[in-house]
Amino acid sequence: MTDVLLQMTDIQKSFPGVHALDNACLEVKKGEVHGLVGENGAGKSTLMKILTGIYKRDSGSIKFRGKEIHVNNTRESQQLGIGIIHQEINLMPHLTVAENIFIGKEPMKGLFLDKKKANDDAKKMLNALNIDIDPAIPTGQLTVAKQQMVEIVKALSYDSELLVMDEPTSSLTENEIEELFKIIRNLKARGHGIIYISHRLDELPIITDRVTVMRDGQYVGTVETAKVTKSEIISMMVGRTIYEEPKVKSTVPADAPIVLEARHLCGNNVKDVSFCLHKGEILGFAGLIGAGRTETMRALFGADPLDSGEIIVNAEPITVKSPNDAISHGIGYLSEDRKGFGLAIGLAVRDNSVMANLDAFLKGPFTNDPKIDRTTIDYVEKINIKTPSVSQLVVNLSGGNQQKIVVAKWLIRNSDVLIFDEPTRGIDVGAKQEIYKLMNELVAEGKSIIMISSELPELLRMSDRIIVMCEGCITGEMNIEDATQEKIMTLATSKM
């Protein structure tokens, strides 16, 4: 029973400007649950997308059941017997369980759909896994956990021998996870191979047989789960070379006043979050995707509703009901999704730069265009935005320069507290350095910065203090002197 089901070796994949996978390897045996772990951006998803035909590999070999395979799309991989269950549910909520399972391959009776057969077959498949769901009800009425089980059955309906599960437990409760594990063990006993991707390292010893660790697109190693500890896995995950010298000591004086304090913030994926920010400080927020960092900042900024909690700016409690409230108290938010939330990319540089502070650029009822241009040019020069002119459309600028325009927007608004959410995402290396330099200049001028980043070296280089979040809660806080990648990763993967 130890025959190999899937063998991926030396997979290479490059995107323009990024070497996403470099000699990635993965081996899954029949009847094995194989964990696949790594930090955000380690290449897990890319590897799975290559396996299921969403991306094409540049080189390397994939052997499935001993035969070299070349899949061009998900349909082909399904037909070969490789199924994937994505983190987000991909069911059509208005269709019934049976209709979802048999979508694209509906049982027919002549010209018409055979509903009865579909329901009966679905029932059989559900029963085989001891899942108690009525195949005739719309999937939208099921809990997330039940929907996920439908997804599993749907994947199995293609006779999948290999199932990829991407973060299957991320939105399940304790009991539901137990249910899922039962199903996984059941599948395992029937000889299916399962690739289990998870950020929850604590789950690995419970459910997996072996674990493969990836880092920066490279294969780090495969270990038998029973023989390693969590901290050994973590050190495999984070052992990445740090190109940047980490900050050794905080540059914030011990008596720096607190400019912003959050007390017991609660909201969507924000659970009793409290922290404070000092003047001139860069406060790093670490955590994995879904840790609630962005949600916390959006709630603080008034972009999403806050259920409860207090926000104190310069020792005065403030009420934040909309972004406008937060902005008027000197808070600026630089979204991780610049194009979605940060910029009106179809408009000119000068339209974006004054968008948050147009009132200061009015002369009577009219906009003071010369003043807008002058100020924008000042900031273009000050923070070195490379644009042919201030009337250039933002869409034509590079990611780094777009980010700087968002920075300029908040500087023109005189914001004292800047929240940088993944400030260097999608920005090339040179531009990253410029953003770092800019952030250091800003704090030197007395601004205070909250930086959310998923890149640990970046956090260690920039922050004076680091707060770690996991699943909506703060799981730790440390001064930069004490911070290490291992410590952060341990806190980021430990559920409270």
Next chain:
Amino acid sequence: MEKNKKFNFTKILAPIVLVLLYLFFSIFGRNFFSDDYLINILDGSYYIGFMAIGVTFVIITGGIDLSLGTTMMCAALLGGAAFNSWHWPMIWCLLLVVFVATAIGFLNGVLVAYLNLPPFIATLGTQMMGMGFGAILTRVQTMRYPTFGTPEGWFKNFFYKTTAGFPVGIFWLFGFFLIALILLSKTKFGRYTFAIGSNREAARLSGIKINPWLTGVYTFCGFCCGLAGIFYAAVYTSIIPSTGNGMELLGIAGVVIGGTSMAGGTGTLVGTLIGVYIMSVLKQGLMSMGLQSHWQTFFTGVVVIGAVLLDQYRLKQGAKVKK
């Protein structure tokens, strides 16, 4: 660089089409190149022009207003009722026209901004409500505005044409066009109109209070429909209940022909005005060639599709350059 070239090309394309059309009909139409036809072209453009100016703002926010035509007619009917049945002085009747249309625009704004209805649905609803309301209030009687020479007929001389026959309406339309131009390009209102249409979420996260501004845009569009109503009454005198349906499409067509994208975030009033006159020239030109109104409708449709195809082509070119 290439993108800018293309953009400029489409910018001047609409005026070129307008001039070519005028030349074409001057050569092939009977008596087209004459004062009479020119005045006809102008007369037919006033009410469409005002509606189109208003809805340009709405379309730049990424919305749509389907209630233009019936809002205009409903307001004009009420004004007519005030004149005929309640014997109000003309000036108050005209103010009532503007007030009613502005109120409907405000309602559109509240439905779209505060109650989050899709603009298509909200204004489809008010379109029908306006049409019904006008008919109910006038008991389906045609409302006649005063004619030239009657005591209250001054308003025709004032808004439409002088006793000597000079089309003063053109000054009103162009005057208002200039005001709207300044409003769109030189005020906070205009800036936020673009910002909301270009990226509503980014605008909100920049502290712009979306709802009041968006309501303002629809209210302004309603106000424009009110002005359109006055000019419709001044030119055509009789307002028939349960009409106006379909006229909104003329206004929207003008905007689209003028190169404003339905996706929002971009658009020009100059283009809109040219779009309106392309339709007007087309209508009178086809008439001068002896082709009746069905042909006008047909060709207006052709022009609309051509304009949008061009818009898409331009966007595609833009996307290519981006990569």
